Amino acid sequence: MGNSNFNENTRVQVPAALHLCKLGYTYLDNITAYDTKTNILIDVFLNAVKRLNPSLSSQEVSLLFSKIVNVANNDDLGREFYQMLSSNSGIKLIDFDNPENNDWHVTTEFTCENEDTEDNFRPDITCFINGMPLAFIEVKKPNNHEGILAERERINTRMSKTCFRRFFNVTQLMIFSNNQEYDNESRVPIQGAFYCSSAKGKAFFNVFREENKTFVTNYPYQEITDDDEYKVLKHRNCVVIKNLKEYQTNKDVNTPTNRIITSMLSKERFLFLLRYGIAYVERKVELEDGTQGTTLQKHIMRYQQMFASYAIRRTLNNGIKSGIIWHTQGSGKTALAYYSVRSLTDFFARKNIVAKFYFIVDRIDLMEQATDEFAARGLIVHNAKSREELMKDIASRSITQNNEGKLEIMVVNIQKFKEDKAKVQVDDSYSTNLQRIFFIDEAHRGYNPKGSFLANLLEADKNAVKIALTGTPLLKEERESWRVFGDYIHTYYYDKSIADGYTCKLMREPVETIYKEKIEDILDKLAGSVKVKKSDIDRNKIIEDESYLNALLDYVISDFRRFRREQNDNSVGAMIVCKTNPQAREMFRLWQERFHNAEKIWQHKEEQIGMAAEPMTLPSGYRPLTASLILHDEGDKLERKEYIEGFKKLQEVDVLIVNKMLLTGFDAPRLKKLYLGRSLDGHDLLQALTRVNRPYHDFKYGYVVDFVNIKENFDATNDRYLRELNRTSDGTGSGQSNIANDVMVTKEEVEAKIRQVKSVL
Known part of the structure; x- marks a missing residue:
């Protein structure tokens, strides 16, 4: 019987609006005096600003209001408005130190309309501080088609329209929820409660996980009177649901939507985010015509x-x-x-x-x-x-x-x-x-x-x-x-950042068997040529030998070409981690030598090492792979900087050949493949592996080709860090025993999982 009375509004929107009332917001069911360009509630704003700035005359407050409406039309992602909003000196738009000294309001379905066209949109819930609509919430019912993905596309479309610029320049926080728990396996936000700030391109949907275990349940919520509840239900035309069981369940403070509302929109938290949690990031970029320009992004904590x-x-x-x-x-x-x-x-x-x-x-x-x-x-x-x-x-x-x-x-x-x-x-x-x-x-x-x-x-x-x-x-x-x-x-720790989409999982790829046999064979021959037991050999001399490195390059070049084809992305780069500086130098020399004649190299018989079944022919648009050598004693600082920048930004360099440099602190999202030729341990190992864990395009993994069998070291290292994490005093340790599986997987494990999913389907 109850189901016919429930839709996304009554299941999520009305309980969420009431939840904001519990946090101390006053519900508005009849808004008349507002500025149609920005949706600022004029009287509320004027009265609040006058109260917070007693020395201002009514005329000065009115002029300030006109200025805000004006700057809200800037093509600056709302930067000038935000500077006025968050300012700690001069005119106060908000009292950040005393939450109760501000006016807090909430309403539903408040239309953002463009006066010049018929175009408009209505956020499900709008939150006001001192009459300014600083946050809105979009809700969907659970298990809705496409989850939150459709909502993200919709908001990106709206933000790209100049006719809505003023609204997004004033709005500081947007929350999107389909009232479900997060799906931690997905790189794309399908279900859960997400938040973002406005953007010129695509908005990044952030996950929110409350760390204060009792914050939501023990929050000093206000009692809602029957009259207040009736006002909301009547405004949303759904008084009929008041006594139904499902409605009572949806009002629980622990639903995914209500949790994120308490975590982000309770008065102290919201003011903290507004004051300290927003950054405008302006970078210099090279434009297509070769001139210098700038890009502006708005980030939220x-x-x-x-x-x-x-x-x-x-x-x-x-x-x-x-x-x-x-x-x-x-x-x-x-x-x-x-x-x-x-x-x-x-x-x-x-x-x-x-x-x-x-x-x-x-x-x-x-x-x-x-x-x-x-x-x-x-x-x-x-x-x-x-x-x-x-x-x-x-x-x-x-x-x-x-x-x-x-x-x-x-x-x-x-x-x-x-x-x-x-x-x-x-x-x-x-x-x-x-x-x-x-x-x-x-x-x-x-x-x-x-x-x-x-x-x-x-x-x-x-x-x-x-x-x-x-x-x-x-x-x-x-x-x-x-x-x-x-x-x-x-x-x-890593497991959380992977689940939150800030970093990628790592996929460990063993070296193909046929190549392993070939490399062992070369090592045996090299050992035999110096007529001593293998264990007595200066192993570094062997791995710096030209025949060994040529076999290594056969594998790396062919594998990297294949990787780009499989991923359908020629912008990705790779890094080869060598064991010694002489090995890195010799590898770089051989690399340069090989790609001196592109056609000859392309037609190199890849099938000899089991990487391709048929000979290759030179495709149109083919270009040789380029590499840079980065060693602390190679070239000067300026040269190294140019090579690194060339790899990071311009994609002029395909592969970096290194030994000890760039294994920590080096951040290049396009670096997606690591060829690990040196055994590492402890923090050195984790630092090196995470060079390939930055999000890039639609990559779900950073890939590590393992020439030195790091699995044992990796598991032991992860175990040490996990033990350390669980003894931390702040209580935010992961407390998981299978954390290694959350950080690194093998190809076989992924393929087995796919087979399992297929059989279930």
């Missing part, structure tokens, strides 16, 4: 960044001034540092303390990368050109002021000070109103706790806050990261 931000504040409030953020590679640690600069500036300002920020790296390329990332997000970035410049800045009590009122950070490369034994002294004894904050990047890289410049630096200001960032903390005795930097402030 990922849930692990939000909880890490809260954890940092909690740690500082408890009087602890150092610790580790353990977030897997690719999960946005530099962005977290940016959000933290904003969050901690206010945190200390409330205590009448001025915060001064430093970001410490241990390689020049990482210094440049971090500098670019912070500058793209709008920070003023300084680099210390010399030891004296850095010492002067650290000893100085002044905060460099720029005319634009932008926040600042100094990015420092510790490497150049490695041998420095001189002590730095900072005299802060006469005042406590300055707080230095050091972010130590890639903290797994064995910053020596004794006798290094880092030790001197941290000793110089014992009052400094030290936040170490790493995806793989060191676990070896006496050098364990937590001994150097303190306990874990927050953790976020």
